[in-house]
Amino acid sequence: MARPTIADIARQAGVSKGAVSFALNGRPGVSEETRRRILGIAEEMNWRPHSAARALGGAKAGAVGLVLARPARTIGVEPFFAQLLSGLQAGLSAHSTALQLMVVEDTAAEIEVYRRWASEHRVDGFVVVDLQVRDPRIAVLEQLGVPALVLGGPGRHGTLPSVWADDREAMISTVNYLAALGHRRIAHLAGLPAFQHTQRRIRALRDSAKRLGLTEALSVPTDFSDAEGAAATRALLTRSRRPTAIIYDSDVMAVAGLGVAMEMGVAVPGDLSIVSFDDSTLTRIVHPPLTALSRDTFALGEQVARTMLAAIADPEAVHDLKNPTPRLTVRESTAAPRPE
Amino acid sequence: MARPTIADIARQAGVSKGAVSFALNGRPGVSEETRRRILGIAEEMNWRPHSAARALGGAKAGAVGLVLARPARTIGVEPFFAQLLSGLQAGLSAHSTALQLMVVEDTAAEIEVYRRWASEHRVDGFVVVDLQVRDPRIAVLEQLGVPALVLGGPGRHGTLPSVWADDREAMISTVNYLAALGHRRIAHLAGLPAFQHTQRRIRALRDSAKRLGLTEALSVPTDFSDAEGAAATRALLTRSRRPTAIIYDSDVMAVAGLGVAMEMGVAVPGDLSIVSFDDSTLTRIVHPPLTALSRDTFALGEQVARTMLAAIADPEAVHDLKNPTPRLTVRESTAAPRPE
DNA sequence: CGGTGGACCTAAACCGCTATAGTTCGGGCG
DNA sequence: CGCCCGAACTATAGCGGTTTAGGTCCACCG
Numbered sequence: 221m222a223r224p225t226i227a228d229i230a231r232q233a234g235v236s237k238g239a240v241s242f243a244l245n246g247r248p249g250v251s252e253e254t255r256r257r258i259l260g261i262a263e264e265m266n267w268r269p270h271s272a273a274r275a276l277g278g279a280k281a282g283a284v285g286l287v288l289a290r291p292a293r294t295i296g297v298e299p300f301f302a303q304l305l306s307g308l309q310a311g312l313s314a315h316s317t318a319l320q321l322m323v324v325e326d327t328a329a330e331i332e333v334y335r336r337w338a339s340e341h342r343v344d345g346f347v348v349v350d351l352q353v354r355d356p357r358i359a360v361l362e363q364l365g366v367p368a369l370v371l372g373g374p375g376r377h378g379t380l381p382s383v384w385a386d387d388r389e390a391m392i393s394t395v396n397y398l399a400a401l402g403h404r405r406i407a408h409l410a411g412l413p414a415f416q417h418t419q420r421r422i423r424a425l426r427d428s429a430k431r432l433g434l435t436e437a438l439s440v441p442t443d444f445s446d447a448e449g450a451a452a453t454r455a456l457l458t459r460s461r462r463p464t465a466i467i468y469d470s471d472v473m474a475v476a477g478l479g480v481a482m483e484m485g486v487a488v489p490g491d492l493s494i495v496s497f498d499d500s501t502l503t504r505i506v507h508p509p510l511t512a513l514s515r516d517t518f519a520l521g522e523q524v525a526r527t528m529l530a531a532i533a534d535p536e537a538v539h540d541l542k543n544p545t546p547r548l549t550v551r552e553s554t555a556a557p558r559p560e
Numbered sequence: 561m562a563r564p565t566i567a568d569i570a571r572q573a574g575v576s577k578g579a580v581s582f583a584l585n586g587r588p589g590v591s592e593e594t595r596r597r598i599l600g601i602a603e604e605m606n607w608r609p610h611s612a613a614r615a616l617g618g619a620k621a622g623a624v625g626l627v628l629a630r631p632a633r634t635i636g637v638e639p640f641f642a643q644l645l646s647g648l649q650a651g652l653s654a655h656s657t658a659l660q661l662m663v664v665e666d667t668a669a670e671i672e673v674y675r676r677w678a679s680e681h682r683v684d685g686f687v688v689v690d691l692q693v694r695d696p697r698i699a700v701l702e703q704l705g706v707p708a709l710v711l712g713g714p715g716r717h718g719t720l721p722s723v724w725a726d727d728r729e730a731m732i733s734t735v736n737y738l739a740a741l742g743h744r745r746i747a748h749l750a751g752l753p754a755f756q757h758t759q760r761r762i763r764a765l766r767d768s769a770k771r772l773g774l775t776e777a778l779s780v781p782t783d784f785s786d787a788e789g790a791a792a793t794r795a796l797l798t799r800s801r802r803p804t805a806i807i808y809d810s811d812v813m814a815v816a817g818l819g820v821a822m823e824m825g826v827a828v829p830g831d832l833s834i835v836s837f838d839d840s841t842l843t844r845i846v847h848p849p850l851t852a853l854s855r856d857t858f859a860l861g862e863q864v865a866r867t868m869l870a871a872i873a874d875p876e877a878v879h880d881l882k883n884p885t886p887r888l889t890v891r892e893s894t895a896a897p898r899p900e
Numbered sequence: 901c902g903g904t905g906g907a908c909c910t911a912a913a914c915c916g917c918t919a920t921a922g923t924t925c926g927g928g929c930g
Numbered sequence: 931c932g933c934c935c936g937a938a939c940t941a942t943a944g945c946g947g948t949t950t951a952g953g954t955c956c957a958c959c960g
Contacts, residue, residue: 223916225915225917226916227917235940236939236940237916237917238919238939238940238941238942239939239940240917241917241919242918242939249937249938249939250938250939251939254938266679268675268676268680269680269916270616270680270681270915271680271681272611272616272681272916273612273616273915273916273917273945274918275917276612276616276915276916276918276945276947277916277945301642305663306663309663310663318660318661318682320658321649321658322649322653323649323650336608339563339610340609340610341610342611450845472841472845475845475846478846479849480847483847505790505815506815507819507820565945565947567947575910576910576911577947577948578909578910578911578948578950579908579909579910581948581949582948585948588908589907590908590909591907591909594908609947610945610946613947613948614948615915615947616914616915616947616948617914617915617949
């Protein structure tokens with residue numbers, strides 16, 4: 221038989237389609253005995269619900285949408301996203317919900333996809349990442365009326381619930397650590413200035429520097445690419461009074477920076493300490509392994525999945541959720557600076 | 561209005577639902593004038609098709625499935641997949657087809673997902689990667705009757721069409737290059753032996769070694785992880801007569817190997833030449849940058865997308881498609897071995 | 901002038917499932 | 931004994947499209 225439908229099961233069981241539907245969905249309306257019989261037949265016929273038919277009756281689509289706006293060729297080396305994705309996956313598939321993924325060129329295209337998927341009933345909710353400073357997506361999502369969850373914050377994200385971690389706190393603890401080692405000139409290779417978390421980290425560094433009385437604490441914005449990470453590192457290391465420590469906003473940039481240091485004959489950690497704001501295999505496989513802010517990105521993904529599913533079930537009941545602050549994992553790329 | 565349906569449009573236009581459907585899908589049955597009027601109204605009402613309703617009528621689901629079987633926490637740093645994914649994305653979304661992604665623990669779970677998605681009509685076809693030696697997925701997919709496309713080959717993949725690149729040829733050219741530099745003891749850190757492409761590369765190395773009369777050409781199987789890559793490298797470099805060149809089956813392992821060499825004080829490329837079988841940003845950001853086999857993985861993804869869509873349109877018309885052989889990009893990690 | 905055929909549409913069935921308004925029937929109660 | 935009620939089902943109406951079997955109307959032909 222091609223594809224059994226509940227009508228087939230009903231015929232086989234000698235009951236109506238409605239009874240079968242009741243039985244299969246565990247709702248009252250059939251006796252325990254009949255339910256068992258129907259479930260048995262369904263099992264035997266290897267029946268599975270037709271997702272489209274379910275979705276049509278106004279029910280759930282059984283999928284969550286994630287749209288990433290970045291030039292298509294660049295999701296190359298971003299362990300963070302890959303990890304997040306796995307966690308999200310795991311969390312969703314535990315409740316047999318699928319992840320609908322799409323990579324687009326820019327935010328305008330991203331918004332267009334939100335509109336389309338929402339009106340096509342293709343997904344039950346959206347996960348939004350890379351929160352921007354004045355994020356145009358927020359208003360659109362609020363208006364679409366589809367549950368949406370923001371990854372990132374705190375900060376302006378309208379009425380949408382969010383899952384976030386305290387990267388201000390993380391930055392402060394990192395600077396404290398470097399200052400305790402004796403560093404007085406610290407540089408920060410930041411990410412895209414349009415992102416809220418970039419701004420938060422820059423501010424945290426500035427505040428820390430003031431409080432600790434550091435000689436220098438410079439944030440250099442980049443586009444997160446290895447190329448800009450390398451170029452900015454080269455520029456910093458060429459200056460007459462170069463920083464003794466650099467904090468990189470991503471592992472990819474940190475590794476690229478390490479490469480530049482080696483190429484220029486700058487010893488790590490002897491002449492330069494390096495800290496990565498993201499941890500991943502990447503920071504561990506290079507030599508020396510990098511001191512980094514670790515967090516369980518996979519678990520974060522699962523967390524997001526759980527919260528998303530809760531938001532789908534009842535949008536009112538979900539509120540902002542704070543994740544553990546990333547903790548510094550000290551490896552071999554940081555040390556006290558050489559005495560001048 | 562909540563969500564316009566074709567019935568709303570029909571009412572507005574004063575025609576039947578059927579006429580609207582004809583008009584919107586560009587099929588004969590309505591006059592050019594009426595069609596324009598209907599399209600105008602649909603545009604004005606901001607109508608979008610309800611994907612579930614479409615799928616229900618036996619039509620396409622508008623999505624392609626990709627299931628990856630790997631322990632969820634490990635898709636961390638695999639630039640190859642990320643790149644492939646972007647290309648796939650780009651190719652599919654150009655024909656407004658979505659990508660349904662799922663990461664599962666093992667092949668058994670993967671097969672279960674194929675079954676479920678096929679019977680739920682959730683996707684129109686599958687892309688299969690990581691072809692194994694005796695791959696149990698092939699038979700299942702053939703039997704499910706859903707178009708499926710294998711990435712990898714040549715080799716046994718039943719009647720399913722495939723898109724592949726010649727990694728035998730690539731391995732041979734790499735070994736030729738190293739031999740020309742003067743290397744006589746070459747090691748190969750291979751991937752999982754269960755994969756067809758691993759076997760092909762191992763065989764290619766063995767054949768090359770025999771033809772060129774190399775002193776040693778050893779393939780060491782690993783699980784593709786950075787940890788095993790590092791461990792195997794350490795073991796190789798500890799031997800009394802160590803290899804003068806190592807070919808790594810993935811960029812992650814190559815970078816990990818480079819880290820081990822540095823840690824052990826083995827100069828690259830002075831004492832050891834390193835070649836990576838995958839190219840990515842990763843191989844470029846480390847120091848020294850690694851010689852690697854490059855291919856346009858993004859383009860490969862697009863290619864797969866195109867072929868997949870063709871297979872969905874007409875499964876009969878699609879045949880195996882060979883992609884350009886990866887070409888060696890020489891960087892600074894390879895050089896002639898020190899004279900003994 | 902009846903018949904024919906094509907262009908343009910309409911009405912209605914159908915896809916698989918859910919939701920809801922009956923219908924049947926057995927049993928408790930006054 | 932008749933009445934009412936709840937449990938267990940059945941019958942049926944959608945959900946939003948696509949598709950197919952007609953139904954008109956009109957030009958054209960013999």
